[in-house]
Amino acid sequence: MKLELRHQHSWEVTPKQAIAIQNRLREFVSLRDDLPEQIRCVAGVDVGFEENGTVTRAAVVNLSVPDLLPIDSAVARRPTSFPYVPGLLSFREIPAILDALENLGDLPDVVLVDGQGYAHPRRLGIACHLGVLTDIPTIGVGKTRLLGAHDDVPDLRGAWVPLVDRGETIGAVLRTRQGVKPVYISPGHRISLSGAVEWVMRCTTRYRLPETTRHAHHLASG
DNA sequence: GCGACAG
């Protein structure tokens, strides 16, 4: 299916140009809850690498709501064209993710992305970037921290503490299950922090990571 | 100048 982008920019850029693009796109991020009336499916996206890292492989999986059963999926491969640079992850992974989204039957109502959203030096982590380009509501789900400070999280499913940077709350450190390391949640686009936390909990059943992420990771890794 | 640093 054809995917219409709200914004267009080159992906063949230098790190300095990438930062300029992030500073331009950050103005379009919306942190207000603005999800569809009826939410039919939630998607998970993840990226893996093949051939010594020279090939990028992105996977998207649509899960039904609220039962979380996989109803559709797509995979896309393309040559890796940008190195891993902390803070510039989207320039390495989004091109392949957009390819995968185009191979999907129906676009998801909300997407959970591997990595940070608003919890980013310029407030435009990969989840925000993908959301602004596609205008689809997105949520950032990181396994580790990129930025910000936080207190200890109570060891209880659903407990969370704010992630703070320069005096601003940029995300939440959420315990999705008791006895596991917490995950780093932050709004991507068209959703609030509390809304993001609710959706991540809604998508997490028996493991540390959301079912969306787990299915996508499975497809992105082989 | 010295660390920190999503995937």
Add this chain to the structure above:
DNA sequence: ATCTTGTCGC
């Protein structure tokens, strides 16, 4: 991310 076996614990 990826390279990789065993091992500790519920």
